[in-house]
Amino acid sequence: MKTSTPPPFDPNDPAGIDDLLSADEKAVRESVRQLCAQRVDPYVADWFERGTIDDIRGLTKELGSLGVLGMHLEGYGCAGMSATEYGLACLELEASDSGLRSLVSVQGSLAMFAIWRWGSEEQKTQWLPPMAAGEAIGCFGLTEPDVGSDPGSMRTRARRDGDDWVLDGRKMWITNGSIADVAVVWAQTDEGIRGFVVPTTTPGFSAPEIKHKQSLRASVTSELVLDAVRLPADAVLPEVRGLKGPLSCLNEARFGIVWGALGAARSSLQAALSYAGERTQFGRPISGFQLTQAKLVDMSLEYTKGSLLALHLARRKDAGTLRPEQVCLGKLNNVRESLEICRTARTILGANGISLEYPVIRHMNNLESVLTYEGTVEMHTLVLGQAITGQSAFR
Amino acid sequence: MNIVVCVKYVPDAQAERTFNASDNTTDRDNVDGLLSELDEYAVEEALKIVEAGEGEVTVLTVGPAQAADAIKKALQMGAHKGVHVDDDAIHGSDAVATSLVLAEAIKKIGNEAPVDLVVTGMASTDGTMGVVPTMLAERLGLPAVTFASELTIDGGAGGTATIHRDGDASTQTITATLPALVSVTDQINEPRYPSFKGIMAAKKKPVEKWALADLGIDPSQVGLDAAWTKVEAFAARPPRSQGEIVPDEGDGGRKLAAFLTEHKFV
Numbered sequence: 111m112k113t114s115t116p117p118p119f120d121p122n123d124p125a126g127i128d129d130l131l132s133a134d135e136k137a138v139r140e141s142v143r144q145l146c147a148q149r150v151d152p153y154v155a156d157w158f159e160r161g162t163i164d165d166i167r168g169l170t171k172e173l174g175s176l177g178v179l180g181m182h183l184e185g186y187g188c189a190g191m192s193a194t195e196y197g198l199a200c201l202e203l204e205a206s207d208s209g210l211r212s213l214v215s216v217q218g219s220l221a222m223f224a225i226w227r228w229g230s231e232e233q234k235t236q237w238l239p240p241m242a243a244g245e246a247i248g249c250f251g252l253t254e255p256d257v258g259s260d261p262g263s264m265r266t267r268a269r270r271d272g273d274d275w276v277l278d279g280r281k282m283w284i285t286n287g288s289i290a291d292v293a294v295v296w297a298q299t300d301e302g303i304r305g306f307v308v309p310t311t312t313p314g315f316s317a318p319e320i321k322h323k324q325s326l327r328a329s330v331t332s333e334l335v336l337d338a339v340r341l342p343a344d345a346v347l348p349e350v351r352g353l354k355g356p357l358s359c360l361n362e363a364r365f366g367i368v369w370g371a372l373g374a375a376r377s378s379l380q381a382a383l384s385y386a387g388e389r390t391q392f393g394r395p396i397s398g399f400q401l402t403q404a405k406l407v408d409m410s411l412e413y414t415k416g417s418l419l420a421l422h423l424a425r426r427k428d429a430g431t432l433r434p435e436q437v438c439l440g441k442l443n444n445v446r447e448s449l450e451i452c453r454t455a456r457t458i459l460g461a462n463g464i465s466l467e468y469p470v471i472r473h474m475n476n477l478e479s480v481l482t483y484e485g486t487v488e489m490h491t492l493v494l495g496q497a498i499t500g501q502s503a504f505r
Numbered sequence: 506m507n508i509v510v511c512v513k514y515v516p517d518a519q520a521e522r523t524f525n526a527s528d529n530t531t532d533r534d535n536v537d538g539l540l541s542e543l544d545e546y547a548v549e550e551a552l553k554i555v556e557a558g559e560g561e562v563t564v565l566t567v568g569p570a571q572a573a574d575a576i577k578k579a580l581q582m583g584a585h586k587g588v589h590v591d592d593d594a595i596h597g598s599d600a601v602a603t604s605l606v607l608a609e610a611i612k613k614i615g616n617e618a619p620v621d622l623v624v625t626g627m628a629s630t631d632g633t634m635g636v637v638p639t640m641l642a643e644r645l646g647l648p649a650v651t652f653a654s655e656l657t658i659d660g661g662a663g664g665t666a667t668i669h670r671d672g673d674a675s676t677q678t679i680t681a682t683l684p685a686l687v688s689v690t691d692q693i694n695e696p697r698y699p700s701f702k703g704i705m706a707a708k709k710k711p712v713e714k715w716a717l718a719d720l721g722i723d724p725s726q727v728g729l730d731a732a733w734t735k736v737e738a739f740a741a742r743p744p745r746s747q748g749e750i751v752p753d754e755g756d757g758g759r760k761l762a763a764f765l766t767e768h769k770f771v
Binding site: 181 | 520521535574577578581698699700701702704705708
């Protein structure tokens, strides 16, 4: 048994999980944190309040220069990093704002991944390098006004007209839609569901921005209107038919959320810890009260457990053994617990908890979206319910 | 342009830093370390010079095994290769001995291709003595232009280095012929953070490891026993005393201004 003195206790990493990361993984995390600290953190509360990101194209290019966009993909100008490194990047991005992480998730895990995994060589060569560099922005159209958890019932249709494809329909809640240069759109065809690479300058394509959001306000959310959008034969993603196409992309993005949500939780937890140490009531800091300590410790426990789960799933993804049900498990747990951490942090900050002067209410409101998108709590519960019992409760 | 940047691996200033109880040297084992932040400015400045023209940046460090992390960070930022001088006998070396090891290492680097410019930070964030750059220039017989807040290279390798050195009341402009040694302040640039491509590329960049024998230095010339200075004792900083209250007798503003000027806050 060793008797040497253990290293000092780190309140931000109570279980010492950092030991499980390599030096390069920490370097990736540090670079993303530095970019966020310089380019996002000083401005993001204002962006959230005004419902717009200043110079979003410039910011996207900086993310591209760092290597974040499509970072876990190989070739075509992508950085070729590990799943663990991708997860760490998502956590740092979302510690700044879920909207920023959404921009990166949609670009890399949905739009770029769809082209990278299911596209033709020409589609990959045309779109992936500029998307990796942040010079071209992508969006991903699956959800519709009347179709969410049951994408198989989508109404958007693509029909053949000679060699061409003609798309009609609407997509809803599409991140990056109004600023995108390219949209990956899923539509019903006579051959089942297929994906299309749609340049947003194509006649008949429009993407009005969705206003009045109280969540993800530092993120562009749009409707896609497809009105007889005529595309050449080679616009279709050739390598996939059926729901497997979009679901494979969602699985990638969900993995990023398993990590990202923890970023929002960490930011809120740190804000609460710092506030509780400074706020004095009844003659002492409120961090000295048992009720506050119970909250802080519970938040810290759930954050620690979520971090271990995320890291374990990432190691499995890097080893090629990660199953979609396991991603569901991670997304379900980590978003739910992160939202709870943000809500508890809100109570510790008292009235200040509802002010954008602190990051807490922003993260909390953002996570309401994250809880629903990329698979609702209900769907992930039912997927896991089916996996555990062998009986489907929804099909 | 062949540039050597001297960097130091230091204990993280954010962490609790202590001394070894046995010999009063800095405890480097029980604290996370990193590339001295003041040296990041030196790395950045060297990278800017070669990116604007041509050439190669070699990062040089003297330190224990963990000091490889400082070289790695510089390589991730974009430096081309590293040299790590690591020898148990160096433990406890003072600034005089450190400058000797650095000088011999730079001479050895120069055997392959002449060194045109040596860039250092203005001081380390742990020792904060700030004397090594000048000692090093003296040993190498190079002009020392120190505390640069701006650096301009004219005429490439055979040209000149011109710096701005900011004083309290004036700024000096100093020009030296190359080869020269320049130390830079934290005002000179904004150090980049490594891109993912930089992090990946650094894994393949060469790092040479040299011991004292490779540099022809006798172990008796370095280390704690050879040090001209050593830490005799240390004590924790006393808790901050209560501030001075200046009553305003109509001249509060003047007193406040005098205080700020006296302490060089303005």
